[in-house]
Amino acid sequence: MKPIQLRVNGQAVERDIPDNTLLIDLLRNGLDLTGTKEGCSVGVCGACTVLLDGQPVSSCLTLAVTADGCEVTTIEGLTEGDRLHPLQKAFIDYGGFQCGICTPGQIMSAKALLDENPHPSKDEIQSWMMGNLCRCTGYYKIIESIQAVADGKVST
Amino acid sequence: MITFEYVEPESLEEVLALLEQHGEDAKVLAGGTGLINLMKQRLVQPAYLIGLRQLAHSPELAEIRPNSGLTIGALCSHRTIETSALIQHRLPLLATTFRHVASVRIRTAATLGGSLAHADPNQDPPPALLVLDARLRVQSHHGEREIELSDFFVDYYETALEPEELITTVIIPPQPADTGTAFLKFLPQTHDDYATIAVAALVSLDGDTIIRARLALGAAAATPLRVRAVETALRGQAPTPQVIHAAAALVAEEVDPLADFRGSVEYKRDMAVVFTQRAIEQAVTQARGASGNV
Ligand SMILES: Cc1cc2nc3c(=O)[nH]c(=O)nc-3n(C[C@H](O)[C@H](O)[C@H](O)COP(=O)(O)OP(=O)(O)OC[C@H]3O[C@@H](n4cnc5c(N)ncnc54)[C@H](O)[C@@H]3O)c2cc1C
Ligand code: FES
Numbered sequence: 387m388k389p390i391q392l393r394v395n396g397q398a399v400e401r402d403i404p405d406n407t408l409l410i411d412l413l414r415n416g417l418d419l420t421g422t423k424e425g426c427s428v429g430v431c432g433a434c435t436v437l438l439d440g441q442p443v444s445s446c447l448t449l450a451v452t453a454d455g456c457e458v459t460t461i462e463g464l465t466e467g468d469r470l471h472p473l474q475k476a477f478i479d480y481g482g483f484q485c486g487i488c489t490p491g492q493i494m495s496a497k498a499l500l501d502e503n504p505h506p507s508k509d510e511i512q513s514w515m516m517g518n519l520c521r522c523t524g525y526y527k528i529i530e531s532i533q534a535v536a537d538g539k540v541s542t
Numbered sequence: 543m544i545t546f547e548y549v550e551p552e553s554l555e556e557v558l559a560l561l562e563q564h565g566e567d568a569k570v571l572a573g574g575t576g577l578i579n580l581m582k583q584r585l586v587q588p589a590y591l592i593g594l595r596q597l598a599h600s601p602e603l604a605e606i607r608p609n610s611g612l613t614i615g616a617l618c619s620h621r622t623i624e625t626s627a628l629i630q631h632r633l634p635l636l637a638t639t640f641r642h643v644a645s646v647r648i649r650t651a652a653t654l655g656g657s658l659a660h661a662d663p664n665q666d667p668p669p670a671l672l673v674l675d676a677r678l679r680v681q682s683h684h685g686e687r688e689i690e691l692s693d694f695f696v697d698y699y700e701t702a703l704e705p706e707e708l709i710t711t712v713i714i715p716p717q718p719a720d721t722g723t724a725f726l727k728f729l730p731q732t733h734d735d736y737a738t739i740a741v742a743a744l745v746s747l748d749g750d751t752i753i754r755a756r757l758a759l760g761a762a763a764a765t766p767l768r769v770r771a772v773e774t775a776l777r778g779q780a781p782t783p784q785v786i787h788a789a790a791a792l793v794a795e796e797v798d799p800l801a802d803f804r805g806s807v808e809y810k811r812d813m814a815v816v817f818t819q820r821a822i823e824q825a826v827t828q829a830r831g832a833s834g835n836v
């Protein structure tokens with residue numbers, strides 16, 4: 387067991403966890419933050435994407451002990467009260483999802499992109515989002531949703 | 543997931559002492575993108591996992607330093623290398639190569655040291671670093687040594703590294719003027735996959751004569767593959783289409799790829815020849831326009 391202290395969506399969290407706990411399991415099972423999804427479990431699909439100190443990571447490949455002292459942001463951390471984040475609003479308005487399994491990961495990856503580069507080109511959006519797979523929507527609507535936020539077309 | 547004890551030393555000396563103490567029972571954890579997957583599959587079962595996270599600010603392991611060539615700390619992430627202005631300027635081959643690895647998310651975590659020690663022959667950085675004549679600086683509790691990258695890869699997931707050794711930096715020697723390079727990753731299905739075949743080439747010209755050539759392939763054999771037969775065939779020649787064509791044809795005999803969903807053995811062998819030819823052509827074109835930078 388290891389003691390860890392981190393901030394998750396702005397809240398301080400302290401836990402004793404087994405050394406082999408994956409970050410996704412700490413989030414989903416330990417903290418009931420089930421917005422983050424597990425798809426492939428091997429780093430390919432992006433469903434489990436969260437931000438670790440602002441950087442996108444696969445929480446399925448990240449040991450929770452290595453998040454000790456860090457700030458973790460999940461999809462639950464994007465809303466402010468009832469107010470959706472512009473990316474969440476855009477995915478609804480522009481049809482950026484169907485079943486929704488990939489969506490938390492898509493939105494967290496998109497957030498990391500816009501935090502680093504608020505006005506990406508379509509090419510930049512496409513190459514950044516390459517590692518987030520979607521079996522339902524097709525990628526055009528996802529790209530359009532992100533583009534809409536980058537172009538300032540979405541108000542919440 | 544297997545069970546293990548995770549330790550996170552504050553200093554390089556402590557890391558080396560723990561590696562010395564636990565030997566084969568320990569593994570270092572850098573970005574985790576390779577190791578955690580192998581541990582999930584129980585292919586690697588360390589009793590002790592030594593996290594390198596606290597060394598991420600040590601100058602030696604985390605910095606990119608210009609000298610006559612360049613040294614790059616083993617803990618630099620793929621994304622750091624891809625986006626470094628220094629690398630883009632001095633070694634555009636490396637910026638291009640690292641940009642071709644997986645997705646932004648994986649490149650954010652994966653490190654230079656991991657890209658070599660993991661020793662999956664499908665990885666992209668090894669061929670590019672091979673054509674640059676990279677050397678690894680390796681440390682253990684007992685001291686330091688350098689390993690030529692061309693002597694480093696032994697077999698699938700096997701390297702010349704001893705269990706108690708840590709890669710600290712990768713040294714890239716300076717290149718002569720009029721040197722050109724190319725990295726081509728052929729992946730017909732999706733851009734975030736491993737290559738069907740990957741080729742790195744380097745050519746140095748003196749006037750219209752090739753005075754030095756390097757060629758290496760990824761996804762072509764049990765290890766990243768340097769093909770000296772092609773290098774020898776190019777050296778001393780003028781880079782005419784005939785010379786390049788004949789040299790590239792030699793890789794067909796050297797590669798020993800595995801058939802998988804990325805292509806059959808025959809297809810990969812054919813593509814190895816095609817992309818070798820293109821990579822040499824591109825390197826020659828770049829060398830002709832070069833102004834001393836690699
Ligand atoms: C979904 C996915 C897609 C991928 N696609 C590609 C791709 O297209 N192209 C490509 O090239 N690669 C690809 N990879 C592989 C990836 O690049 C490697 O997993 C990565 O380079 C390993 O680096 P790491 O820092 O994560 O190493 P870790 O996973 O932390 O470690 C890997 C191995 O290296 C050892 N190690 C790490 N650092 C050192 C050091 N400094 N000294 C000694 N030993 C060390 C560890 O003990 C372990 O044995 C992909 C991986 C994933 C998960
Ligand atoms: S579940 Fe983590 S990347 Fe697919």
Ligand code: FES
Pocket residue numbers: 482483484485486487488489519520521522523
């Ligand atoms: S919306 Fe169903 S997988 Fe993307």
